[in-house]
Amino acid sequence: MKKNTDTPQSYAEALRKRALAYPEAHEDHPWGEIAIKVRGKVFLFLGSSAEAVSFSLKLPQSAFSALLFEFTAPTGYGLGKSGWVSAKFPMELAPPLELIEEWIDESYRAVAPKALVKLLGGPDGVTNAGSPEARLQRKASAARSGASAVPSSKPAKRGSAARSSARPVQKKSPRRTPPK
Numbered sequence: 001m002k003k004n005t006d007t008p009q010s011y012a013e014a015l016r017k018r019a020l021a022y023p024e025a026h027e028d029h030p031w032g033e034i035a036i037k038v039r040g041k042v043f044l045f046l047g048s049s050a051e052a053v054s055f056s057l058k059l060p061q062s063a064f065s066a067l068l069f070e071f072t073a074p075t076g077y078g079l080g081k082s083g084w085v086s087a088k089f090p091m092e093l094a095p096p097l098e099l100i101e102e103w104i105d106e107s108y109r110a111v112a113p114k115a116l117v118k119l120l121g122g123p124d125g126v127t128n129a130g131s132p133e134a135r136l137q138r139k140a141s142a143a144r145s146g147a148s149a150v151p152s153s154k155p156a157k158r159g160s161a162a163r164s165s166a167r168p169v170q171k172k173s174p175r176r177t178p179p180k
Contacts (some may be wrong), residue, residue: 011095014047015055018101019044022108023116024148044104053095054088057107066103071095083110 012034013024019025019036025043028035036044045056056075060083066072072087074080085103089095109117 001165008048008053041105
């Protein structure tokens with residue numbers, strides 16, 4: 001990591017401006033902290049002091065790899081279990097802004113409604129995975145490879161080959177009628 005010549009406040013301001021550039025993003029101040037929200041849902045908590053800049057964001061896809069950095073930790077209050085990651089950069093270290101901007105983008109896409117995410121365009125593995133375009137691409141890819149486009153998550157229907165091979169079907173004995 002390279003040495004920092006800027007202040008934590010200047011980095012915090014750069015991250016704040018980046019986050020507020022997203023559709024319908026707005027700033028709120030619960031608990032005296034800066035929270036950047038989209039339609040009432042937080043996607044970035046941001047703070048700075050004379051010594052450091054810190055933030056927390058939701059990273060459902062890259063939380064595991066983000067936590068490998070020495071400056072990150074799972075967010076407290078149980079949020080870390082849901083993919084929230086916190087980072088803190090001391091004044092002497094220059095934060096990797098390009099990486100943090102990617103994290104802000106992922107966090108926004110994870111929290112924002114799908115209609116707003118569509119306005120952004122670009123790749124989005126989670127939100128657009130079920131879109132018609134994505135399904136057509138998977139179908140075309142599967143047709144070329146000879147595999148099924150999407151594995152079925154539905155249970156097998158009664159009497160299907162999958163069910164009959166899993167458990168043998170018992171034949172019913174003829175019904176006996178009692179003598180009169």
